[in-house]
Amino acid sequence: MTQLRVNHSKVRPGTYKAMLAMEEYTSGLFTDKVLYELLKIRVSQINGCAFCLDMHAKDLMKLGDYADHILLLPVWREVPLFTEKERAMLELAEAVARISEQGVPAELYNRVREHFDEGEYVDLIAAVNTISSWNRLAIATGMYPGCFTS
Known part of the structure; x- marks a missing residue:
């Protein structure tokens, strides 16, 4: 069984507060919560964060029946389920999450700017930067789904 290494919010509440401030700011930028x-x-x-995957899949399900979206998200290119706007966002999110591999090519930038x-x-x-920071904090401190309720 995985064990929580550090409860970051208790050990460094200032770090947690700064992360929450960024999350609140970033969240407020989006009218489309889906x-x-x-x-x-x-x-x-992409980052392999079980804690955040669990949390955000549950958050998406609270917005409606998005089970197919969650299940098929890793193969979004192969299914017609996602809109062109969602596809552009997903491609950009992947590129930024893997920024060292190829940056953000001009053709991707242009495709995203259509939407x-x-x-x-x-x-x-x-x-992308905000959730990547949460992912890294969760993974490095040993967080897993339910770690604060067990």
Whole structure:
């Protein structure tokens, strides 16, 4: 059984408070909460964060019946379930999460800009950065689904 290494919010409440402030700010940028949760789930999948995957899949399900979206998110390119706007966001989220591999190619930037203005483009990058920070904090401290309730 996995064991929580450190409860970061108790050991360094200032770090936790700063992370929450970024999350609150970033969350407020999105009127489309489904899009925001899909982004957080996909980036958490890439980063391998079980805690965040569990949390955000449950958050998305609270917004409606999105079970198929959750199940098929790793193969979003192969299914017609996702809108063109969601596809552009997912491709950008993957590129930013894996930024060292190829950056964000110009053709991807142009495709994303067909659906998002300049400010929204920056918002998407901020959202990827925020959930990536949460992922790293959760993984490095040994968080897992239910770790605070067991």
